[in-house]
Amino acid sequence: MIGADKSRDPAHASRRRQPAATVLAAAAAAGSTGSQRQALLRLLRSAREAGSSGRHHHGLQAAETALQLAGEHGFEHLRSEALALLALHRFRLGQLADAIPPGLEAASLLERPADAAARAEVLCTVAMACNELGLAHDGLKYALEALSAARLCQQPLMLSWALNRAGLCTFSAVGDLEQSVALLQQARELAAQHGHLIALFSAINNLGSSYRTAGQLAQSLAQAGAAALLAQSLDYFQQAATLATTTDNPHLQATAIINLAEILTDLARYDEALAELAQGRELARCGDFTALQHRADLAEAIILHRTGQLPAAIAVLQRVLALPAEQIEYEMRVLAHEALYRVYKDGGQFEPALRQLERLRQLEQSLADKRSSTQGWAIRKELEITSARLETERERLKAEHERLRAVRLEAEKSVAEARMSELEQAVLVDALTGVGNRRCLDREGPERLAQLQGGFDGMAVVVLDLDYFKSINDRFGHAIGDDTLRKVAQLVVLHTRSVDLVVRYGGEEFVLLLMETSQEAAVATCERLRLALMDYDWSTLHPLLHVTTSLGMAWQNQPQDWQAVLRAADLALYQAKHKGRNRLEVAPAL
Template sequence: MSDSSASYQAHFERLKFLHNESPVVACELAGTVMAEAEQVGDRQARAEAFYWRGMAQLAMCSLRSALMDFDQSLALSRQVDAQREQGLALRGLGLAYEQSGDYETAIDYLIRAYQCLSASPDWVEEKLSALHGVASTYLAIGRAAEAHKHYLELIAECEARSWWRHLSITLSSLGICLDQLGDYDGAEAAFERSCDIAAQHHLPRSAIAKLHLACFRIKYRGMRDSGLKLLREAVISLQESGDLAGALAGRVSLVEALIDCGLFKEAEVELGWALEVAVETHSRRQELALYQHYTTLCRTAGDFVSALTWFERYHNLYRELERESFDSRLSVLRIGFELDIARQETQLLRSQNEALARSHADLAAANEELQRVSRELIEADREKSRLVTEFRQLALTDPLTGLHNRRYLELRVADESTMARRGDTAVLIAVADVDHFKQINDCFGHAMGDEVLKRIALVLRRCVGNEHIAVRFGGEEFAILLFDVPIAEGIALCEQVRSAVEGFAWHLSHPDLRVTLSMGLATWPTGWAFPLAMAEADQLLYRAKHLGRNRVVAVPGVA
């Protein structure tokens, strides 16, 4: 840091806290620092001031302004080879692209920021902030294994320096990561430790830590009463502390937990307060979730007219939010075009002799930019097509289990008809049915029945993998298509699924709960219509039921 930059350090320390709490004030203070630094020619201080103003703009969701400030910060810091400020600017760009939904670009910038800030031990706090951004972005796009590695590194650094607030936050994030990886014991331990540290050191986020732990215990441990009590305590603490956004998020989690526990009357009371606050604070993502919960409650109560009304509100708001998200992505693309144009024009002005080649260079640059913008617009159109495809995909997914649905299977069958002719191995079709599922619903309730279907879906994903197809065919019935798998391996895979379901820790959900699967496995030989092969698998499933259930019956198809 330059000597003159050091004179602004008090301002930068204030901006570190103001950019989130009072972003408007932070923008004004950063502007004052920029003006003073420009007067004395301190480009390093100007670079950091641009960074903090960008962070304030990001807190106000002003993506365009934030990106321009971060880009200006990066340009200034490169001019004076200020590596710390370069790392900060790269981190800001990563956070901005993460907010826009361009996660791959965000990860690239954040990793570059981490590498830049690793050059000096004096920048460890900035380095770890960049690393936390990398881990959080990986987690957001479902790459939990990469996120897990970075969270462990963060925890070790925080423990070594006794940074309790950062440690509590990172442990909560680690719990969410381990939850995605299926390590439920590890996730619970991380949430518990986050709570303990927050309570022990009287951190303001202790209520948030409690909220994470309560939701986990209700969802995975069946600790309904104690979990709901802990969740209510967390919500009250957030509300009393004035953290309205946190209290609202807690209420939404409480509503979800009450619905899952079948406490519909209590859920309806909490819904009223939460929806009022969501509308008042313009928390539209929370409002969307609450509309969906109202739809569920009305449908459960048999009030289908009200359920339809709430669903229409949900659908309209969902479409509005998706449209805004798409517009935001396009806006970020346009901002990127403008920033690239500015960078290239600056480079051209520096590299060309102003006296001899100004007009010729400007003409060449304009033509180059026109071609580049044309290519980028084509890419934007491709992105739009991708989003349309993504929306269509939502119609092919079972909302309860997250597996593909029967419609998806029918469409894939049309595409995969020639798959039966690959090599010497026919396609295999397995049909699975939950044994005594009606008794499970009657004895333990439909909420437990839904939970059973979700857990079976998790087992199918783990066993079947991405190279085959697993769908919820309807009700308690699932179907699997296996490609390029010999009949012996197909039987072994089905046995793996059946055994995993039978051996699952159902007693944690209820001491008397026992769940098994019956499966029929048939081949889909060349020349057979899919319905015939499916009927063959169904007959084998019925035979499995007849032979006593909880078994796999397989016979190779005969042309």
């Protein structure tokens, strides 16, 4: 994506390196493993510094040499770094399809928790390469993997970069500008909090890129919001340009200025754009940033085209396309051919315009072939990694199986006992309300009555019934009826103690076993419960719903026949219903 962030860390921007071949020759002459390792470390440092200063051709050579040296001498962990740097430099040079395999191979070697930061970094590179190659969904997949690794390593700066890449890939894959902006804003906030200017610049710059792409799309579709999107893009690019002036990184400054020139061109502010281009091109020339020079040339050609200077525009574009293939990125070639096609067409030169279309067709076919080849390689690589993991897991499981064989029977017995306990508990619970059921009452009632001689002072058996419950189902439906029963059960549990027992006996009828010190205390508990149910705001279930209850209680402080006590409480409930409902009646002593 032209204008998308490709900023670099400025920490080593001014350093220069020994040629990779010189370092390798010195290592070969030294011969010792220690010297070879030192040579490899110098190569890797050289490749990293080249990334910081934008000298990617030199960085690519150093990374390739480092990879060769690491492979020959078995420096596996350093090999993963060499692969990651190789992927980075190929990506920066526009070798998108060639950047993905070493990046994914490096990621496969960085699976330990301690390697999370390095894994996140290389997956960010792979995500961006996929994104720019047109494999947007693959790019989003690897960006999200990078985000997971960044969260694992708990390094705020790495998390900022991963959020940054996820933001760009989200917009490319699903066209969700809102989500893309949200991720980029998170990246921006993290970078600002930790004072990292490069990460902050990148987030702001990519916000500008996302809005610019959205604005260009809206403009091409003649949508009303195009101008506002492009204006927002300009604002972010201006912020990025201001921030770039606070750094000593000429590549960053040139990137910001040329981005600003491109959005000014979109807004038809050509004089301002040309002034920015002159400054940006000079910075790019002094820094030998060829990719940025090509972008400046393309922007100039577009301005010349739009201002009617067609021969001058053709000359600029032909000069760009005359460069050797290795000196111009794939995307730039495509954009230059597209621009040249439009210039020829607008100038009425239809034959050369047709030749440009044919060349574009060839480039698109080449890109499609690269995409297919890259996707195929990535799939094969993932299958290899998965197969290796499965083999490792198979061996681990085999060993675990042997270890567990001696204790298997005991473990199975424990599991069976636990399951039996769960089933027993489930059998005693009412599925609708979550309180005990009739089977639970049949077990607990006789046991608790039998304990009155020793453990408890007394027990009240209370039968609680909802008044006119049938009318609730008839008027409001069974769903409201079920909700009412659940709420009644909750309120009863809340207004009783953990030592008491609450069961749903059937339908709208509940039975309570209240363990109290006296009949008076049991009566007081029942009254509090009746008032709590009556006063509850039932409109939360239905605006017209109101619930009252009738209660029958039988008090016992000595062992007694369970069925006789339950029957006495039930008869007391009948009396409460007969006397007008919404009341408590106490059964005579047995």
